[in-house]
Amino acid sequence: MSVPTIEPGPVPADEEPPDTGERHRLTAVTGLAALSLDAMASVAYGPEAIVLVLATAGAHGLGLTVPVTLAIAGLLAVLVTSYRQVIAAFPNGGGSYAVAKTHLGTRTSLVAAASLVLDYVLNVAVGVTAGVAALTSAFPALYGDRLWLCLVVLALITAVNLRGIVESAKAFIVPTVVFVGSIFVLIVVGLFRSAPVSTATADGHASALAGNATTVGTLLLLKAFASGCSALTGVEAITNAVPSFRVPRVKRAQRAEVALGAVLGVMLIGLSVLISRFHLQPVRGVTVLAQLADASLGHNWAFYVIQFATMILLALSANTSFGGLPVLLKLLARDNYAPHVFALKADRHVHRHGVLALAGASAALLVFSGGDTNTLVPLFAIGVFVGFTVAQVGMVRHWRLERGSGWRGKALLNGFGAVLTGVAAVVVTGSKFEEGAWLIVIALPLLVAAFEAVYRAYTRIGDRLALGRVPEHPHRHRSIVIVPVSSLSRLTSEALTAAVSLGDEVRAVTVHHPDPEDRAHHHALARDWAAWNPGVPLIPLASEHRSLGRPIAVYVRETAAAERDARVTVLIPEMEPERLWQRLLQNQRGALVAHAVRRDTDAVICRLRFRLP
């Protein structure tokens, strides 16, 4: 993802992360390990995406797995070189939103932001489904319940984030190293074999796509290429985290980026060679990676280690969205493109809304896809490519403005990357339109429109609030405090004490209805009031209707109209029982009155909570 993953867990309300010294910062090696999680995790679904497309052209098609993967590795090289340049140009952390904001104008930067938001959501869904696919490949009996498993994993991740965990990116080093290590062992061992040692996992499963076409068209190759490019998600993570590296930051970050590209490229090519060598077919219910583990290492403990490592890595990768999306939304909120609540130094319960919203959207995607990774991966790829393209185009503009030494070469490289990723975005969108890409095509412009609507609304609000101009001086008015009353108790006495302390004039009001029972109650109250004689008049308000709030709101409005020089305040007393369940016993009169007064008048509403002793 394109926003700092260095601080992936939300920071809880009570703890500011300590300002880490240089000593705690990342070297090229630890930086690679700490920031490559998303990129490495995509190895679990990228090759599979290629195989699935090529399988529609039968064995002949599958024979082209290696060439397609080589093309993707080529694009990876271009991207990595291009991002080396981004690192140099935006040492404070770039990301496509920052690049586009600087060089391509508002609208384009919002397109980049929208694609990032979609990616964060899809990243959760893809991580969860792919993780569960790794699990069900190891335990096929769970396959039928994969959607439920996905929802359970999502619930788990959500719960962890709701609690608010503090974790360092360094916590990611171990699982990433274990995963990458296993994949390398898998590849190396596999290269020494001429045939699979085991096909246990795939046995008994139906082939996913019975391909019978014999010719492989250009379009199919393009599709395979575009689908496989999903393996490239995550390569931009280091770009955003340059400030987290030790000095010389740019150098170290660039080295980490290149190393990331190399490791990822070797893994992709290695896996594709094995796929060809073992003549793997995609089968329903078993991931390609699981089949490869089986074929190369056998159906033993090593197989299960790889499946577990994959699952854990993918779940962690899904988790990064929960840290990343808030950072992006905060940037957008500061620029007035997202509700300001996202920019608030988060008290915990504000943060929760964001976590729940992300979880809800991801859950919807999980249900939409039926828990199937291969439905989600193309959608994910679209957003990623849009982001890549925008960032590269922005870099072209950057070099043209800067015109440093060799700027033409650099611009050409970024331009070439932009064309490749742009084409990939169009191909994936076109070929997967009916299977879900329409969702992105609709959601992306809607999001951009929403950002712009928010911006316009804030501009208008700022204008009306006269933000940035010196406001009128405050001036004192006579103050009338109105206290709704329904019976005589300590609560009434407390409320009147508060009211006479606040107001120059206090009026108690009580609403009565025409039915006989109520009339009797009202007479008793009037009598008791006179006997009590608190020095505040009790004004009866007749209500023909069953409403309690409206007569009071009407009275407040009339009072405000009659006493133009005074400010009218409504003070609503409420008892607050000590135990939580007893809140159910509150009669809600206060809430009703507050609601009506707030809706119909401009009066200040004060609520006095009387804690039961």
Place this chain on the structure above:
Amino acid sequence: MSVPTIEPGPVPADEEPPDTGERHRLTAVTGLAALSLDAMASVAYGPEAIVLVLATAGAHGLGLTVPVTLAIAGLLAVLVTSYRQVIAAFPNGGGSYAVAKTHLGTRTSLVAAASLVLDYVLNVAVGVTAGVAALTSAFPALYGDRLWLCLVVLALITAVNLRGIVESAKAFIVPTVVFVGSIFVLIVVGLFRSAPVSTATADGHASALAGNATTVGTLLLLKAFASGCSALTGVEAITNAVPSFRVPRVKRAQRAEVALGAVLGVMLIGLSVLISRFHLQPVRGVTVLAQLADASLGHNWAFYVIQFATMILLALSANTSFGGLPVLLKLLARDNYAPHVFALKADRHVHRHGVLALAGASAALLVFSGGDTNTLVPLFAIGVFVGFTVAQVGMVRHWRLERGSGWRGKALLNGFGAVLTGVAAVVVTGSKFEEGAWLIVIALPLLVAAFEAVYRAYTRIGDRLALGRVPEHPHRHRSIVIVPVSSLSRLTSEALTAAVSLGDEVRAVTVHHPDPEDRAHHHALARDWAAWNPGVPLIPLASEHRSLGRPIAVYVRETAAAERDARVTVLIPEMEPERLWQRLLQNQRGALVAHAVRRDTDAVICRLRFRLP
């Protein structure tokens, strides 16, 4: 149900039902039509409940349908006679809660109330499932989706009740008359046939219970009797609506009650004779009533008319709970057994909680039963019988206290009724315990305990509020108003104007965090404040943490402790955008501060909403 159905729809906030004159009141005939809906609707599932039990003993068992039905008709006669007596004894509307409260003490009346609450919920679930069963009998293709259909019908009824409809019981006359008329035609035509004219609906359906037992034990007969008694639900409705009849009210109501018993008895016996004559077997997916309609009238338009009439009647019968439960809860709330909110002259949004709670509980029952009427009917019967039994025992006590002419005979009759319904309650509970009756056995005492807990809590609260005693006189204190501020705008100016009008001393406070960006903002604010010079000090509160609310709450607490003679009030200004969606743009600072201050202090919280012009 046992609470007035004369006013079944909730009354919306703005309309008090007009005091109907004598001319608009019910005669015996219109009363019967208006108030018998629930009782008549139970014909749709009562006979089926008998057949289902007897079928376990094969053809021999089914041969006993008529005798069992005759026994039920006998109980019906006892109940009707008994309720004639209740009408005379409680002319203001009885119901088992009222009878028990008068004669059997608190605990028993609460048992009656709890059974009524359960019945209201079950009435919704049974009405909906039985209605949908009538529909799927006509359109078997829908059978697989019956749970979804049930939930859709429930959603529809809920939506109608959320809107708040005013309808008179008279609206029920037409569907009731159509339904009863169709059933009579069905019976009369059927009696002229010696064999079914059609078995179209049942063809192709599996037999529900393949019975092979050849002996029919007493227990089986008891079970069939108890299950069939579900046909008696609703016979008490007239008892509750005596005040709605024209004078002489008691006479007319008694006549309507007897007529109800007669019509219901004739329908039950008639249907059971047809069941025997046509040798009907219970089959999955087709109601007994649908089979009878087929057998007697043929598979033609008449069949569909009966199915539709049944469905509509059952849906309306489900709907009556939404009118009845609030009336019961209001009675309970007045006696301090239920939250007072239920006794509030209902503004619309209070009413909504009740509707949604009832809908939620019913939906849970629908899912629990999988949309199957025959799972729910026994549970329904238990609650109804408990209510019957309590009412009858109460009447025995009534006659013993009154000792009027012939009191022994009357008491004997009520006692006999009590024994019969009591036995029926025990039998149904025992025989259906594992299939769901445990739910009632658990829920009933829990509800009673809840009522009592609410009562105790209200007693304690009333005590602490010193309700009914003359409270202390209110006295004026110096008042300090604290206004949280984060920027300078018209909103700030409005807030300070309100604050200086209310307080003797006003202090503005602002929270700042240690990060550099925030420090800059804070310096700018302090400078602008000094330049503005509003006559109110701006007090900076440092926050080490990310919390905004807590530093303010701490300051409020410290101020209150330091100035013991003063009352501290917090005034929170908020802008309120004109359009609803723009509320999302509010930064929630106000809500955060209010939440923290409310949680940690006793200060009065005032909120000033500044409507954007």
